[in-house]
Amino acid sequence: MKPRIVGDVSSLPDAAFSHRSLIWWGVLGFILIEGTVFVLAGGAYFFLMNHSTPWPPHRVPPELLLGTCFTVLMMLSEIPNVWADRAAHGEHLRQTRIGLALMTLIGLALMVIRYFEFQTLNVSWDDNAYGSIVWALLFLHTVHLVTDWVDTLVLTVFAHMHDLERTHFSDVADNCLYWHFVAIAWLPIYALLYWVPRMMK
């Protein structure tokens, strides 16, 4: 029997924001995956900590200065990030462009700080298990930082080359969502790297 056509979807929009868009679910999926990685790596940190005293084995925790600078800037970056997110949702081209450019610059600054942060850990990855897990955590977070920075850069370049359609604004919003993740994921890692060793002393 022939099918009966009971409706027409051609008037539906061809792009939308957040949970209405397919890409958003993809981003969420990857956040879940990477969140799991962070949780497990954090678990490994505690596991190793319980198996060696003192912690750190040579009693010198990482320097506070750069790690804390990074944390402050990371948290401050949430202000332009939220702003860019709003601009994208409102489909305001100029503000979105500014927001993206700003986020690219901030990301760059964060990566520079991060580069030096690695040098103030007071331990190398091949000294002991403590050093290994500390480097692993910082490395993992850096991978996310760099990945999202590259994505932001691509969007920034694109946004300055073209006018944007709703689907592009939606991409920008998803990128902001991912940045939230990179920022929030940092806080527990910061605590693990910088404060737990101080509390254990």
Added chain:
Amino acid sequence: MTTALPREADPAEITAQHAQLTRTWGTGQSLFERLATVDHKIVARRYVITAFVFFVLAGVLALLMRIQLAQPDSHLIDPDRYNQLFTMHGTTMMFLFAVPIMEAIAVYLVPLMCGTRNISFPRLNAFSYWVFLFGGVMIWIAFLMNAGPETGWFSYVPLAGPEYSPGKRTDFWAQMVTFTEVAALAVAVELIATILKQRAPGMTLARMPLFLWAMLVTSFMVIIAMPAVMLASSFLIADRLIGTHFFNPVEGGDALLWQHLFWFFGHPEVYIIFLPALGMVSSIVITFARRTIFAYTLMVLALVTTGLLAFGLWVHHMFATGLPHLGSSFYTAASMMIAIPSGMQIFAWIATLWDGKPRFMTPLLFVIGFIVIFVLGGLTGVMLASVPLDLQLHDTYFVVAHFHYVLIGGAVFPLFAAFYYWFPKFTGRKLSERLGRWNFWLFFIGFNVTFFPMHILGLAGMPRRVYTYADGLGWESLNLLSTLGALMIGASVLLFIVNAARSLKQGEPAGDNPWGASTLEWATSSPPPPYNFMHIPVVTGREALWQPEPRQVLEGLSPAHREVLCTSALAAVPDIRQHSAEPSIWPFWTAIATAIWFIASIFDARAVLWGSLPVAVCLIAWMWPTPPRVLQQRTAP
């Protein structure tokens, strides 16, 4: 297009649309188009065939081991080679066959069952296949060059650490894990998005076929479980290559960390293989009993609970490591509890068959074989869940027998059922029923002849992973029997291949819905056209195709460019027309770059850094947004 609705589809319009949609969604014959294709059906077909080839290869290794063990004091294979054989067998079966083939079948079926035109992230899907292929080929080339891994499929440290496993063997193993897990994670994300956002209008969660439920739960399990083994294998390779100390007790590391991370993945892994199989079984039972499933809601709950409980159980692989007492009892209880949802599902299938009008064709035979074997395997599993018994039987052939009952009974039998059931949809032709029965009985008998004696051998004290054993221990005849059984399984699989090859050309033409099934993949032609469905089906009840005629559909997706309909996650109300990615060669290049990156870092640790640059370049080319000009051309009338 503005004629009054509802109306009947007009044949002239159907012909015209078919031509246009085929142009929009089709994949040409040139090499470039084949490499660039993002059609989920083509990718899935490759995935299934590749995973099946790995199954056959691992099966050949199993036969070699069985031939070696057929007689005592045998020296066909030396101990080192034997170590590589069982490691490669286990590794290939678990990482390159069981999980990938389940996901591959889902990549084919899920979009069709949802009534949509392509999977959610078609390029990611293509990438996933290539990465999987390269990882598998890499480890097999290493094996053929006598650099195959040798430390067992779970590569326990310190055995797999830098000290006791020098050379590159274990490094290949660790990178192979990373390859396959990247592939599996990508597919999991695609499946979740497809199931939640691309279901046909009207297919509320409460009307979702059980196979979709099974894949949804499985995909979430993949997302939670696979990162653990990726992290573990990265730690391992770092210990081996750049001198970290995660597992080195001398510098504050701990070998138990490996075991925790590995089994946090390894135990759910079994359910990641098993849940899709349960979904397949439900589909087949419904079709061949010709009635709806008994206790649908309980079945869904059982799938979800199995998924949750599976994570509480990893520690039971470590009873022999001496855990605190209370801990052990807890995990024993949890291990036994997981029998409840499985038992419930078995009960529901039997009730469904009992109350229906079952047709005992090959798919159903394999399902019944599954139920029988699985119940036996479950019993021995509950035995092992008790700590004292586990300590006694740890690392004996009793364990080998147990997990083959679970894995082959729980996954391979349903899988063969699925082959017979969906082959007509994949190819347009049915498999031979006569050969199918031979296939089944040889497998069923061969399987029991192979693995039942192993229980007794285990109780008699025969350890696993030994390349030979002395004469006079009383193990000879049972081992010989086991080898004969393995040869029967080999013959059975060969028969299946013959059946598939012949039926591809000469099989009985299937038509759209040869079994009179109720799910949406049967609402389109066999094999489906590149665009899957000309009109988007509307679902009005749990068994979509068993609702009163005529079937209801929607129109209005563009035939001129790639669009899929997104619906709301719970109630499946039409929401947006989402663009679906065009074919692209970049996923292929990204996979090549990824392979270079992973393999190069085995030989030079600095490649971890420089190797990521080509990957980044390829990714940017792949993900570069479509400029608005192109978008507007697309939507212009």
